[in-house]
């Protein structure tokens with residue numbers, strides 16, 4: 001969660017929650033995870049692309065991108081080198 005101040009009145013924004021938005025795209029496409037903040041003073045809403053909660057991504061040799069705490073690629077099943085190499 002970020003500490004954000006309202007661009008209009010400098011009040012500290014409240015974190016409302018995250019939502020999956022499709023922006024009119026078909027249901028077959030993944031929703032964009034968006035974090036919503038609101039200003040308690042003037043009611044301004046601010047939207048941000050959701051943070052990946054500090055989890056960095058790994059790119060597999062097959063081209064799939066997934067969270068580095070996955071033990072293996074969800075696409076091709078190849079072992080996660082980043083996980084097996086370190087620790």
Ligand SMILES: [Zn+2]
Pocket residue numbers: 006007008009010011039040041042043044
């Ligand atoms: Zn405001």
Ligand SMILES: [Zn+2]
Pocket residue numbers: 060061062063064073074075076077078
């Ligand atoms: Zn893969």
